[in-house]
Amino acid sequence: INEMSDKQSGQKSAKIAAGAVVCVESEIKGDVTIGARTVVHPKARIIAEAGPIIIGEGNLIEEQAVIINSYPENITPDSEGVEPKPMTIGVNNVFEVGCMSQALKIGDNNVIESKANLGRNVILTSGCIIGACCQVNTCEVIPENTVIYGSGCQRRVQTERPQPQTLQLDFLMKILPNYHHLKKTVKTTSGATPAKI
Amino acid sequence: MSQRWVELRRREMASLLQPERVLYLVHGEKKIRSPLSQLYFCRYCSELRSLECVSHEVDSHYCPSCLENMPSAEAKLKKNRCANCFDCPCCMHTLSTRATNIPAPLPDDPTKTAMKKAYYLACGFCRWTSRDGALWGKAINKLIEYYQQLAQREKLERDRKKLARRRPFMPLAFSQHTIHVVEKYGLGTRLQRTRPGAPITSLAGLSLKEGEDQKEINIEPAQALDEVEPLPEDCYTRPINLPEGTTLRQRLLQPDFQPAGASQLHPKHKHLLIKRSLRCRKCEHNLSKPEFNPTSIKFKIQLVAVSYIPEVRIMSIPNLRFQKESQVLLTLTNPVENITHVTLVACEEGDPEDINSTAKVMVPIKELVLAGKDAAAEYDELAEPQDFQDDPDVVAFRKSNKIGFFIKVVPQREGLGDVTVSFKIRHDFRNLAAPIRPSEEGDASTEAIWLTHHVELNLGPLAP
Numbered sequence: 001i002n003e004m005s006d007k008q009s010g011q012k013s014a015k016i017a018a019g020a021v022v023c024v025e026s027e028i029k030g031d032v033t034i035g036a037r038t039v040v041h042p043k044a045r046i047i048a049e050a051g052p053i054i055i056g057e058g059n060l061i062e063e064q065a066v067i068i069n070s071y072p073e074n075i076t077p078d079s080e081g082v083e084p085k086p087m088t089i090g091v092n093n094v095f096e097v098g099c100m101s102q103a104l105k106i107g108d109n110n111v112i113e114s115k116a117n118l119g120r121n122v123i124l125t126s127g128c129i130i131g132a133c134c135q136v137n138t139c140e141v142i143p144e145n146t147v148i149y150g151s152g153c154q155r156r157v158q159t160e161r162p163q164p165q166t167l168q169l170d171f172l173m174k175i176l177p178n179y180h181h182l183k184k185t186v187k188t189t190s191g192a193t194p195a196k197i
Numbered sequence: 198m199s200q201r202w203v204e205l206r207r208r209e210m211a212s213l214l215q216p217e218r219v220l221y222l223v224h225g226e227k228k229i230r231s232p233l234s235q236l237y238f239c240r241y242c243s244e245l246r247s248l249e250c251v252s253h254e255v256d257s258h259y260c261p262s263c264l265e266n267m268p269s270a271e272a273k274l275k276k277n278r279c280a281n282c283f284d285c286p287c288c289m290h291t292l293s294t295r296a297t298n299i300p301a302p303l304p305d306d307p308t309k310t311a312m313k314k315a316y317y318l319a320c321g322f323c324r325w326t327s328r329d330g331a332l333w334g335k336a337i338n339k340l341i342e343y344y345q346q347l348a349q350r351e352k353l354e355r356d357r358k359k360l361a362r363r364r365p366f367m368p369l370a371f372s373q374h375t376i377h378v379v380e381k382y383g384l385g386t387r388l389q390r391t392r393p394g395a396p397i398t399s400l401a402g403l404s405l406k407e408g409e410d411q412k413e414i415n416i417e418p419a420q421a422l423d424e425v426e427p428l429p430e431d432c433y434t435r436p437i438n439l440p441e442g443t444t445l446r447q448r449l450l451q452p453d454f455q456p457a458g459a460s461q462l463h464p465k466h467k468h469l470l471i472k473r474s475l476r477c478r479k480c481e482h483n484l485s486k487p488e489f490n491p492t493s494i495k496f497k498i499q500l501v502a503v504s505y506i507p508e509v510r511i512m513s514i515p516n517l518r519f520q521k522e523s524q525v526l527l528t529l530t531n532p533v534e535n536i537t538h539v540t541l542v543a544c545e546e547g548d549p550e551d552i553n554s555t556a557k558v559m560v561p562i563k564e565l566v567l568a569g570k571d572a573a574a575e576y577d578e579l580a581e582p583q584d585f586q587d588d589p590d591v592v593a594f595r596k597s598n599k600i601g602f603f604i605k606v607v608p609q610r611e612g613l614g615d616v617t618v619s620f621k622i623r624h625d626f627r628n629l630a631a632p633i634r635p636s637e638e639g640d641a642s643t644e645a646i647w648l649t650h651h652v653e654l655n656l657g658p659l660a661p
Binding site: 129131147149160162 | 322323324326459
């Protein structure tokens with residue numbers, strides 16, 4: 001019974017920091033923390049099944065993007081000894097339309113382009129760009145400023161960091177509330193005062 | 198579960214429509230077997246032509262990204278590259294121009310900094326920017342200048358020889374004209390095809406202005422060295438940093454510098470594409486002539502085979518078993534507007550064209566009649582269906598200008614490998630290109646001639 005109530009309380013809590021714009025049509029399940037200045041478009045899905053998801057500030061999560069902390073394939077949800085691993089996402093990342101990310105650790109200033117697919121064992125550092133339709137299922141740490149592009153094979157190019165999408169974020173934070181209802185923000189535990197919606 | 202079955206079935210059906218399954222034989226210098234969609238039909242010779250039995254001529258040059266037309270002389274001058282568009286050296290995509298604001302000191306007052314717009318090139322696919330690349334070097338320009346001079350000298354010598362040989366009564370303008378025509382069309386005519394050892398004519402057009410003295414450029418011949426720099430000691434032990442180096446393809450796209458490091462890549466001007474026209478080698482008529490405008494995909498002359506020859510397509514294949522007769526359903530489509538009569542004839546024993554077939558085929562004996570292609574038929578609901586008495590054993594269905602018919606196939610070879618059958622298709626063709634002769638009896642002005650084509654079908658492997 002204790003487990004049941006824990007699960008229920010875990011599903012209810014989605015801590016959305018003040019200043020984040022999260023549309024009501026997005027699906028947020030489980031223990032998810034969303035930082036300030038993050039924009040979550042409608043039809044985005046953030047699902048924390050096997051552990052909490054902590055999303056930093058200034059991220060842009062577009063439509064039909066899926067960020068899911070799921071159980072690894074060979075482990076059933078009910079088996080014991082499975083510790084919930086938290087998934088951390090840094091600041092200023094962009095998850096473009098239709099991408100799917102299961103990576104447990106994502107740093108800052110990354111861009112995951114449309115229909116890209118990140119496996120659970122990938123760790124993105126900073127400034128990486130995962131090109132459209134690229135599937136990264138390897139078990140590795142992707143070095144900084146890497147660009148993965150191209151069909152099929154993985155090709156990498158080192159370049160300079162992608163710029164944070166500040167203009168886009170500002171624009172969206174002004175426009176989205178005009179057309180969508182937003183999910184309620186919660187006072188963060190750090191004690192920052194919430195902005196009025 | 199059923200969705201997966203539907204998907205598999207769809208893929209199976211789609212693969213039957215692949216054109217490589219049905220090949221037509223072309224009688225040319227070489228016997229070429231090719232799907233009908235890739236063939237042309239010369240209606241003056243009344244024969245099929247493939248890309249190898251026609252002569253290709255360059256019509257016009259254009260840039261694929263800015264769609265700018267360029268006359269051939271200008272294209273030759275710019276080495277067939279567009280002046281405005283660039284290619285990414287990393288992924289060969291088209292580069293786009295972006296602007297940033299950088300603080301730059303004002304020219305009059307070095308202490309104050311103002312925001313200036315700086316432009317750079319960026320690739321949308323691999324995110325390469327021109328700020329990553331290095332500046333451009335001038336390594337090979339000297340060699341190019343030397344060859345230009347050489348070509349120019351050779352051209353002058355040739356002209357001098359021609360003028361010296363000409364008869365006194367031949368006008369000067371005539372020889373000048375032929376030279377210009379030759380230069381304009383380059384290697385189009387057979388006489389001008391490069392023979393090894395012939396002087397380089399392609400660079401001859403890039404001449405210096407008249408009146409300028411030709412500077413003698415001496416280049417040092419490459420010297421062979423006895424000693425070569427030894428490899429660095431850590432050549433075998435140093436871990437390779439893959440992103441730092443360039444791939445072979447990236448390197449060879451810039452043959453003058455061949456940069457080994459990715460930081461030395463710089464953008465290249467975009468290569469121009471050409472529009473070509475095709476000409477039958479026997480009768481010198483044009484088979485395909487595109488429009489001049491790069492944005493237009495239409496043709497001025499388009500004598501493709503699919504609009505003259507009935508096309509055979511495979512519709513469904515049952516399980517084929519060794520030495521067991523099976524029925525294969527084929528479709529025959531009539532591309533012309535008049536009724537076409539088609540007869541199928543199986544290949545005889547020892548037919549020199551029948552080299553690939555691995556099965557015996559029994560084709561319908563009767564003549565098949567195909568209705569004409571009526572473009573307005575789908576809109577005209579009151580159209581009466583034409584009454585052809587179809588033998589249901591032979592003709593499976595009939596739909597406007599298409600019929601489905603059965604052939605019987607007996608695979609003769611066991612084991613791996615595809616079952617291929619071949620037969621000859623004989624149809625009547627009304628030649629609209631022939632001049633209309635006024636006939637005395639007022640009959641139909643075009644006479645039908647009978648054409649025969651050898652068709653090969655690939656029916657796939659035997660059923661396991």
